[in-house]
Amino acid sequence: MLYRTRLQEKLDEALQAVLPIIVIVLALSLSIAPMTSGVLLAFLLGGVLLVAGMMFFTLGAELAMEPMGEKVGSKVTQTRKLWLILPVGFFLGALITVSEPDLQVLAGQVQSIPNSVLILSVAGGVGLFLALALLRMLLGVRLRTLLLVFYAMVIALSFVTPADFLAVAFDAGGVTTGPMTVPFILSFGVGISAIRSDSNAHGDSFGLIALCSVGPVLAVLALSLIYRADGALYSPAVVPNYADTVELRRLFTEALPTYLGEIARALLPIMAFFGAFQLVSLRLNRLSLARIGVGLLYTYVGLVVFLTGVNVGFMPAGSYLGKTLASLPYRWVVVPVGMLIGYYIVKAEPAVYVLMRQVEELTSGAVTGAALQRSLSVGVSVSVGLALLRVLTGLSILWFIVPGYVLSLALSFFVPDIFTAIAFDSGGVASGPMTATFLLPLATGATLAVGGNVVTDAFGVVAMVAMTPLIAIQLLGVSFRLRERRRVPLAANADDIEAAIDRLDDYEIIAL
Amino acid sequence: MSELYLMTTIIDRKLLPRFVALYQERHIPVNLISLGHGTVPPEGAARFLGNAEKAVCFSLVTAQTWRETKRALRQTLHIDVPGVGVAFTVPLSSIGGRRELAFLTDGQNFTRGEESVMRGTERELIVIIGNQGYSELIMDAAREAGAYGGTIVHARGTGMERAERFLGISLASEKDMIFIVVKTAQRDLIMQKIMLKAGMETPAKAIAFSLPVSDTAGLRLMDAEDEDAAAT
Numbered sequence: 001m002l003y004r005t006r007l008q009e010k011l012d013e014a015l016q017a018v019l020p021i022i023v024i025v026l027a028l029s030l031s032i033a034p035m036t037s038g039v040l041l042a043f044l045l046g047g048v049l050l051v052a053g054m055m056f057f058t059l060g061a062e063l064a065m066e067p068m069g070e071k072v073g074s075k076v077t078q079t080r081k082l083w084l085i086l087p088v089g090f091f092l093g094a095l096i097t098v099s100e101p102d103l104q105v106l107a108g109q110v111q112s113i114p115n116s117v118l119i120l121s122v123a124g125g126v127g128l129f130l131a132l133a134l135l136r137m138l139l140g141v142r143l144r145t146l147l148l149v150f151y152a153m154v155i156a157l158s159f160v161t162p163a164d165f166l167a168v169a170f171d172a173g174g175v176t177t178g179p180m181t182v183p184f185i186l187s188f189g190v191g192i193s194a195i196r197s198d199s200n201a202h203g204d205s206f207g208l209i210a211l212c213s214v215g216p217v218l219a220v221l222a223l224s225l226i227y228r229a230d231g232a233l234y235s236p237a238v239v240p241n242y243a244d245t246v247e248l249r250r251l252f253t254e255a256l257p258t259y260l261g262e263i264a265r266a267l268l269p270i271m272a273f274f275g276a277f278q279l280v281s282l283r284l285n286r287l288s289l290a291r292i293g294v295g296l297l298y299t300y301v302g303l304v305v306f307l308t309g310v311n312v313g314f315m316p317a318g319s320y321l322g323k324t325l326a327s328l329p330y331r332w333v334v335v336p337v338g339m340l341i342g343y344y345i346v347k348a349e350p351a352v353y354v355l356m357r358q359v360e361e362l363t364s365g366a367v368t369g370a371a372l373q374r375s376l377s378v379g380v381s382v383s384v385g386l387a388l389l390r391v392l393t394g395l396s397i398l399w400f401i402v403p404g405y406v407l408s409l410a411l412s413f414f415v416p417d418i419f420t421a422i423a424f425d426s427g428g429v430a431s432g433p434m435t436a437t438f439l440l441p442l443a444t445g446a447t448l449a450v451g452g453n454v455v456t457d458a459f460g461v462v463a464m465v466a467m468t469p470l471i472a473i474q475l476l477g478v479s480f481r482l483r484e485r486r487r488v489p490l491a492a493n494a495d496d497i498e499a500a501i502d503r504l505d506d507y508e509i510i511a512l
Numbered sequence: 513m514s515e516l517y518l519m520t521t522i523i524d525r526k527l528l529p530r531f532v533a534l535y536q537e538r539h540i541p542v543n544l545i546s547l548g549h550g551t552v553p554p555e556g557a558a559r560f561l562g563n564a565e566k567a568v569c570f571s572l573v574t575a576q577t578w579r580e581t582k583r584a585l586r587q588t589l590h591i592d593v594p595g596v597g598v599a600f601t602v603p604l605s606s607i608g609g610r611r612e613l614a615f616l617t618d619g620q621n622f623t624r625g626e627e628s629v630m631r632g633t634e635r636e637l638i639v640i641i642g643n644q645g646y647s648e649l650i651m652d653a654a655r656e657a658g659a660y661g662g663t664i665v666h667a668r669g670t671g672m673e674r675a676e677r678f679l680g681i682s683l684a685s686e687k688d689m690i691f692i693v694v695k696t697a698q699r700d701l702i703m704q705k706i707m708l709k710a711g712m713e714t715p716a717k718a719i720a721f722s723l724p725v726s727d728t729a730g731l732r733l734m735d736a737e738d739e740d741a742a743a744t
Contacts, residue, residue: 063560074686082679138679138681196684197682197684285649287648288648294560360547364546365525504610509607509609510609511606512605
């Protein structure tokens with residue numbers, strides 16, 4: 001009874017997340033954007049895998065990733081040993097990042113920097129910033145202060161970085177915080193604040209991902225100065241080519257081992273990390289361990305299925321869609337269509353669910369997941385629109401990124417701290433595999449159609465998707481604050497008070 | 513006839529907005545919301561599907577408001593359908609301050625009545641506070657004595673000493689609070705089992721106490737099963 005309803009719930013969630021995108025693409029393909037039936041069929045099959053993958057992933061995150069992160073976070077803080085906490089933070093950040101599949105893709109794109117140098121420095125950057133984020137919590141420095149300092153550095157560096165390279169550097173921030181990293185690090189932060197009783201505890205639950213996404217941007221920007229990087233490569237999406245449906249299935253099954261390996265590599269460091277903790281100090285009972293084990297299995301299966309579906313099915317469709325839409329005589333149509341897709345696509349981003357749950361839990365439902373999701377949707381919608389506008393006009397990414405970050409940092413002075421933390425976290429959360437495999441190919445396809453420069457124009461979509469949520473979520477915070485101020489205290493109507501009560505003293509303890 | 517009650521509603525988290533809307537419509541001024549989880553079922557595949565997500569809402573109501581609210585809970589929100597949730601009332605014994613009383617009962621038609629009946633209620637609410645992570649141990653003990661399921665709310669303990677400091681933060685111990693509504697007849701056995709299996713000598717370090725529950729809504733299933741048992 002219970003388990004049927006739980007699965008049903010997860011299935012409903014996954015369907016709600018993925019169906020809108022499928023409907024939109026289907027409608028487009030039947031009206032203004034002709035697609036070969038091969039691409040469309042692969043897309044639909046990918047959609048089915050997406051639903052299944054999403055369902056298992058959210059279940060797994062709930063059963064395994066969240067409890068693991070929370071337990072390790074609480075335990076390590078309880079030791080009250082700074083020499084332990086900071087290295088744990090560093091290695092956790094670095095290890096998880098090294099194994100993040102998207103980082104390998106990024107390294108492949110950047111030709112002028114040796115892969116190992118790039119991967120190690122980005123991983124080092126994340127590790128360093130995670131340790132710094134922990135130190136910030138312990139010392140009680142405001143998150144805003146650190147964000148101001150580091151984003152000022154980022155903006156300053158971006159003016160001296162070669163233009164060809166900027167987009168890739170900013171993409172790095174969004175790319176490295178993937179669906180594996182986010183649940184674990186997010187819960188790690190929640191675990192740390194769970195055992196705190198000071199007034200900042202709640203606001204501090206978030207903000208780890210925020211600083212973790214600055215690390216890679218700074219690392220890549222700094223590297224570009226050393227290596228005099230002069231551009232990036234991109235690999236065009238492979239249009240699926242198959243004769244019959246069995247070959248189509250083969251397309252998916254052939255891609256499967258890649259992701260089986262990738263996700264195993266990504267999951268392994270987290271498991272090893274947790275295993276070590278369990279042996280040394282956690283000592284959970286067998287049922288809890290069994291639940292975490294099963295949850296890890298769900299996470300693994302879910303992510304493999306999800307990534308296979310999205311890479312094989314969605315990537316070609318995105319690229320195709322971008323190309324056809326931008327070759328239309330009324331090519332501006334790609335902007336509103338992209339915005340519509342952007343609005344719905346963030347719902348299908350696996351890590352968003354984890355953030356929604358954690359925010360709801362931490363604010364005891366005051367900030368609902370639905371409100372958060374709506375703000376994210378609006379944010380991503382705007383960012384896709386702007387990114388596609390950039391594709392059509394060829395404007396430099398600096399025109400968007402710099403004012404965007406300045407605005408979001410300025411907003412942080414007007415909203416409660418917790419919203420700033422959630423907002424800067426959600427930047428990394430919103431830009432996950434859906435962005436990389438659907439929005440990026442969409443922009444790339446459109447750039448190719450208008451004859452622009454893929455490296456400067458199309459790249460940067462990820463950076464935009466990672467930036468607009470900062471503004472959108474903080475605006476949600478502003479509206480939250482305004483609503484709170486407007487709420488007038490209910491004044492008890494003195495006439496209603498019965499005479500017997502009226503005779504009582506103001507400070508009397510009234511027995512009932 | 514018009515005592516004040518602490519009305520506690522424990523429901524599926526997704527339904528919370530509808531319940532809160534109903535309460536606000538009925539001028540119940542205070543609704544304190546906390547999020548909790550259902551306890552893990554003892555066996556079967558359901559153990560590996562995550563915990564049911566619940567919301568706990570505490571509100572202050574007068575007897576009259578409760579009677580009306582209960583009807584609405586049954587008729588418009590179908591609280592008796594299994595899996596929706598429960599609502600129950602715990603009588604208050606006193607309240608601090610005249611203005612506060614006026615505020616809390618504003619629009620609820622409060623008149624000070626006779627002393628409320630605190631003993632001999634049909635059901636009681638057992639509250640168990642134990643170290644975090646031992647809710648399964650506690651529930652296993654409770655189930656042995658015939659309890660069904662409970663709801664867990666995370667809490668932080670403050671302890672008798674001042675909170676421990678570590679650099680700029682203060683550390684507290686993590687606790688689980690478990691709510692179980694039981695028949696008064698079952699109460700002693702369940703609490704004894706919990707003390708024995710998860711009490712102060714065990715790592716769970718659980719303490720248990722009970723509160724009188726004057727009325728409930730949404731426990732039809734429990735009633736029906738008891739009637740079945742009585743019939744056979």
